[in-house]
Amino acid sequence: MLFRLVGRMGRRPTSLFSQHSYRHITLIEHPFAHRSSIENNYVDYVPQQSKRYVSLMRKLAFEDGIRRLIRNDIQYELDRSPRTQLVPKFKSFAIDERPGEQWIRLNTKFGDDEDIKVEVTMFRVSTPPTKEGSITTQNDLELYISMVIDIVKGEENGILQFLCNIWPESVEIEKVFMRNQDGMAGKPYLGPPFNDLDDELQTSLYDFLETRGINDELAVFLHKCMQHKSKNEYIRWMETLESYVARKK
Structure with a gap:
């Protein structure tokens, strides 16, 4: 087949070709030429403006695909369980959710002179020690939370600090030590591992x-x-990602 685009004297340019880009073009298809080669040759003559339009359309289609995947994932999470706000209080503890961060804070008072601040991080996974030849399965894994407890008695005194692991139904103390209110400089001695302390002393500190x-x-x-916190932060992260992809330049 013979394709011809012939320019004529006095002919006004079409809307597709500008006056500067209009050319005399004759494309002859060889009987044995592959069709794609003809198409590729033709694309070389498509005006630059049309190429930019095609590139833009491809970019938009790709971004729409990403956004669709994100929305599907968000909807899947919401179908499993709705997003909920953390309660502002539990017993004597006021709860600060810290939106957008990986931890929450609890505050309370004890007696007339103690201020207690508790910082709780998001979940970690505990892997039990494995024996030779054994295989660790998902059922062997257990989630726990790390917690730092600061107990302050007045501004002039130091801070009694507990480092704890919070298991689904129990509190486990790892370390107990004193530090200054302005932080710790250098590498101070933080005491022995909690389990190395006298059993009666361990019991007394748990009672404390x-x-x-x-x-x-x-x-x-x-x-x-923290289950609610993890879900809320994941959805918030996905929404932020979708918003960025959808943002126009």
């Missing part, structure tokens, strides 16, 4: 936290709380 409301009941609540 228990009287301040840091107990197994709080552990159960925090695990439920």
Whole structure:
């Protein structure tokens, strides 16, 4: 087949070709030429403006595909369970959700002179020690939360700090030490591992936290709380990602 685009004297340019880009073009298809080669040759003569339009359409289609995948994922999470706001209080503890961050804060007072601040991070996965030849499965994994407890008695005193792991139904103390209110410089001695302390002393320190409301009941609540926190932050992250993809330049 013979394709011809012939320019004539006095002929006005069409809307597709500008006056500067209009050319005399004759494309002859060889009997054995592959069709794609003819198409490729033709594309070489498409005005630059049309090429930019095609490129823009491809970009928009690609971005729409990303947004559709993100929205589907968000809807899947919402169908599993609706997004909920964290409760502002649990017993004597006021709860600061810290939207957009990986932790929450709880504050309370004990007696007339103690301020207690609790910072709880998002979930971690505990892997049990494996024996030779054994295989760790998903059922062997357990989620836990890390918690830092600061107990302050007045501005002039230091801070008694507990580092704890919060399991689904229990609190486990890892470290107990004192630090200054303005932080710690250098590498101070933080005491021995908690399990190396005298058993009676360990029990007394657990009782110390228990009287301040840091107990197994709080552990159960925090695990439920952080499940909501994890879901909310994931959806918030997905929405931010979709908003960025949809943003016009």
